[in-house]
């Protein structure tokens with residue numbers, strides 16, 4: 001019994017890292033479309049799949065599913081992978097193994113629609129696609145309109161929210177052991193997958209809302225699940241330990257808070273005249289300094305982890321934090337000259 005469990009656990013581990021084992025079909029096949037005799041899964045002349053035969057009832061079913069891009073059944077399988085090996089799936093996709101996943105942006109839109117349909121059926125007030133009317137004379141008309149639209153399209157709102165993680169992730173996880181120097185486009189797809197995951201968890205939320213006993217705790221369970229999955233995603237994707245992932249996640253959170261302070265402070269210091277500009281600027285400056293210290297801490301950990309002194313010159317090791325400090329000092333000096 002115990003050894004069986006162990007076998008099961010080992011095969012699950014193996015599957016998590018290598019889910020697909022591609023094999024070349026050896027036998028020859030005559031193409032149903034152009035008649036070319038060939039080996040392999042696709043005809044080299046016309047491109048038709050070797051498994052396509054004459055039209056059957058199964059083709060009718062497949063033809064309808066094709067509207068949703070579900071004919072190859074990879075959407076449910078991708079959803080399953082996002083619940084059981086999420087970080088590995090993201091790693092596979094962004095490093096070039098695209099066949100293992102359903103196209104992510106398309107999947108987000110399809111899931112958004114499914115969540116809307118199911119949610120509207122269970123909880124019509126919450127999942128509505130009606131856009132509230134906004135007066136067109138308003139100076140912030142387009143911004144307000146965009147937010148009203150986003151509010152009614154949960155899938156885009158989720159992606160919009162998580163896209164704020166692209167830059168902090170890029171800064172904090174650049175030297176990750178499993179994904180060295182990832183790019184911003186890769187960062188975009190990471191967050192798209194996370195948004196898809198949130199949509200899948202929304203389906204669970206809807207199911208919990210169906211039951212009156214779990215209705216009240218449904219959204220807290222949902223938030224907990226999202227946070228736990230974020231941690232699993234980042235651990236499997238970047239390959240740090242649990243603690244390494246947790247403290248880096250927390251420092252990302254601080255980066256976002258600092259960014260809100262700096263951007264919000266700058267806007268209020270320069271646009272709203274009632275605010276005492278110099279005092280506001282003091283807050284910005286303090287935040288900038290705190291951000292630099294955080295950046296320095298992460299930088300030092302990365303230098304130690306990657307043993308940078310073995311490959312880099314002294315100047316190359318100290319360059320980035322010195323440039324960052326110079327920028328902080330320059331902004332502070334400029335601000336005081338303008339405001340005082």
Ligand SMILES: [Zn+2]
Pocket residue numbers: 031032033034035036043044045046047048
């Ligand atoms: Zn052919």
